[in-house]
Amino acid sequence: MKRSLTERLNQEGAICAEGFLFEMERRGYLTAGEFVPEVALEYPEALKNLHKDFQHAGSDIVEAFTYNGHREKMRVIGKEDLLEPLNRAALKIAKEVANDVPEGTEPNLMAGNISNTNIWNPSDQNSQKEVRGMFEEMIGWAVDEGADMLVGETFYFAEEAYCALEVMKSSGLPCVLTIAPMGENIMRDGVTPLDTCKELEQLGADVVGLNCFRGPETMLPYIKDIRANVKCHVGALPIPYRTNEKQPTFFNLDDYDNCKCSAPHGRTFPTALDPLFTNRYEIRKFMQDCYDIDVKYLGVCCGANPMLIREVADVMGKKPPAMRFRENMSNHFMYGTNKRIPEHIKDYGDKA
Ligand SMILES: [Zn+2]
DSSP states (O other): OOOOHHHHHHTTOEEBOOOHHHHHHHTTSSOTTTOOOTHHHHOHHHHHHHHHHHHHHTOOEEEOSOTTOSHHHHHHTTOGGGHHHHHHHHHHHHHHHHHOOSTTSOOOEEEEEEEOOSOOOTTOHHHHHHHHHHHHHHHHHHHHTTOSEEEEEEEOSHHHHHHHHHHHHTTTSOEEEEEOOOTTSSOTTSOOHHHHHHHHHHTTOSEEEEESSOOHHHHHHHHHHHHHHOSSEEEEEOOSBOOOSSSOSGGGOOOOTTOOOOOTTSSSTTTSOGGGBOOHHHHHHHHHHHHHTTOOEEOOOTTOOHHHHHHHHHHTTOOOGGGGGSOOGGGOTTTOOOTTSOHHHHTTTTTO
């Protein structure tokens, strides 16, 4: 028995762990900056392990790691011939993990994925045709490999998002479409994030919302606005970094003043964001705020790790295996409350 995406969203909600680029890079299997998901071909076990770790922490959806695995990016690195093998390998790995769940639990949903192509040009129909072709081939492979649903994400042109959704819809599968407005707080073609989501709903998306670029503080106001103005399900997948009103996205996020070791490329994005991480409680609060207003397609994007996904699962009342290892400070040697902990050790806690 496996419930559909909509059934899950109408009940307790669904979690989609993301952030594969950053996490595979941190684990040593992917190049920062270039950000091509060749790991599906080169180290399939490493990618499978990451999916398994997210599943263990409560992710319901195994999203095939084809982000940036599109024809244009493969051309940039001179490996266009690997395009189809890479897509199929990533989809097969995701499918395998989605069906291989802990005993007695419901199989996960496998999601095919397309995203921002970075060649969309509002005033050039040829570029738009090319983008559509890239979407069509990737959606074709996703359907072929047995995707249960489709995710289109990180679009910063409204029209590119509409184009993606049109192609996705032709498959007949449930469609999630999340956008990623950049620092000017508007889509690059001048449409507001809210109007973009309203149009996506009209075009038939099952879930609309935001993913990536923004941390909890600069994403939540948009999510509230979208929730209040659409009838379909809403999705929210922030990055776990402390973006703020002056610096709404992680692209131009300053480090703290006292950092003496700035990155050679002059910005914290993408390799020196570590000190700007949100903690698990900030992510938890964001997820709770979303859940309270019936935003039930949740996840974490670039920067995500299983610890954060477990927080999302807890907010939804899910009990994934990783829940067993949630914090238990009561047995800490110095800050615990367990009666075996000696007073003279506890007393030293504030000086430690
Ligand atoms: Zn992301």
